[in-house]
Amino acid sequence: MTGRTEDVLRADVLTARRIVVKVGSSSLTTAVGGLDSDxxxxxxxxxxxxxxxxxxxxxxxxxxxxxxxxxxxxxxRPRDLARQQAAACVGQGLLVARYTASFARHGLRVGQVLLTADDVGRRTQYRNAHRALSQVLAMGAVPVVNENDTVATAEIRFGDNDRLAALVAHLVRADLLVLLSDVDGLYDGDPGRPGARRLAEVRGPGDLRDVELGSAGLAGVGTGGMVTKVEAARIATDAGIPVVLTAARHAADALAGRGTGTLFHRTGERAADHLLWLEHASTPRGAVRLTADAARAVVQDNRPLLAADVTGVEGHFAAGDPVELLDEDGRVVARGLAGVDARELPRTRPSPPREVVHPDDLVPVAGPTRAVERPVPRDGTPARGRTGVRIRVLPASAVPGP
Known part of the structure; x- marks a missing residue:
């Protein structure tokens, strides 16, 4: 759907009582770096x-x-991680100091929250982050969240703050996610191309079928593009959180419910917190391969995964760890919380039925999945991947020696 809807107020925005707002680097800084105070x-x-x-x-x-x-x-922006970390170390203090002074003009305090992927990828840290953010909000302060770029390595990065914002929206149980950048919405092609049209609304994947996604923003400053924003919108809307994507200069209109930018309608229902974490934020610690019948049954019939259904075990995981469920062809069909340790499965298969994953702790993976083969290091550290690219974990025996 395209066209102007500026005169139509958006009910999802007007009723939102808790909103996550994400703003990109290009909307806050100059092209050569440095904060733009105005x-x-x-x-x-x-x-x-x-x-x-x-x-x-x-x-x-x-x-x-x-x-x-x-x-x-x-x-x-430097390409090497060490100098990126150094720039973040210096810049994070400047960024928070500027926000502190700016919000103080309105009598508001801010609280800095720095996260790495580990902080939402592990269930315990996820709960801790939820409690901390909830308490900051309860005490009347404004949480300012960013990735902890000073200590984050290539293996524990979110990759972009669009995805981080979608996960934070889950974390704080937000009613709305607003993504602000230097582009005034999602277009069906390059916004600079004659004839490109802005999509006023996106109601589901079908509305994106003919959309050409490309990068956006000032070169050398930000990392995200339109692809990351659409992916963040998918993560949020799948969990029942509507999303508004627009330019930072239209932030007032966006929060007032006016028809600026692109509104992504919710496509799913808000699920239990641990299922949101499991689907979008957890890091798989291993995988189990299922028979064809079991793969269909656990996804379609909502029945538990039993030890007798398992034909192979990959990786090292303990009871309570997130694992991926693979069909006979190695495609990921679901993600669940293991009810047993990996080392127990070979012994439990001949024994009476035992649950490996309970239906209440299982999330199906919809649509085609790209499996990325990455070995588990010898210390057992799991492979990591960004949302949309499922990670298949190989057993330690498959890792070549030094």
Whole structure:
């Protein structure tokens, strides 16, 4: 669906009482790095008005690395991890200090929350992060969330703050996710191309069938593009959280429910918290391969996965760990919480039926899945992957020796 809907107020926005707002680096900084105080203040003014109206705000803000470029004499975002970490180390303090001063103009305090993928990829840390964010909100402060780029390595990165924002929206049980960038919505092609049309609404995957997704933003400053934003919208809407994607300059209209940008309608229902974590934030610790009949039964008939259904075990996992369920062809059909240790399965198969995964702890994986073959290191550390790219974990015996 395309066209102008600016005069139509969006009910999902107007009824939202807790909103996660994500803003990209290019909307906060100059092209050569360094924070743009006027841009930061303009955004904070909008968020403060929403806060004064009784809406809880969680701000997911990029910009730490970009803010650290100019102070360190870097002309563009470095490619190597070490210098990215150094820029984040310098820039994160500048970013939070600027937010602290800007929100203070409205009598609001901010709380800094830095996360790595481990903080939502493990159930215990996920619960801790939920409690911390909930308490910050309960005490009237505005959480400012960012990836902990100073310590995050290539193996424990979210990859972009769009995905982080979608996961934070799950974490805090938000009613709405707003993604702000330098593009005023999702277009069916390059926004700079004559004839490109903005999609006012997206009601499901079918609306994206003919959309050409490309990168967006200022080169050398940000990392995300339109692909990451659409993927973040899918994660959120699948869990019942609507998403508005628009330019930062239209933030006031977005939070007022006006028809700016693109509204992604919710496509799923809000599930139990542990299922949201399991599907979108957990890191698989291993995999089990199923018979063809079992693969159909656990996904379609909601029956438990029994030890007798398992034809192979991959990786090292313990009871309570997230695992992926593979069909006979090695495709991921579901993700679940293991009820037994991996080492127990060979012994339990000949014994009376025993649950490997309970139906209440299982999430089917819809649609085609791309399996990425990565070995488990000898220390048992699991392979990691971004949402949309499922990771198949190989057993330690398959890892070549040094």
């Amino acid at each position: 841009r930061v203040d303009a955004l904070v003014d909008v968020l403060a008005r929403a806060r004064a109206a009784g809406t809880e705000i969680v701000l997911v803000s990029s910009g730490a690395i970009a803010a650290g470029l100019a102070p360190l004499g870097l002309a563009e």
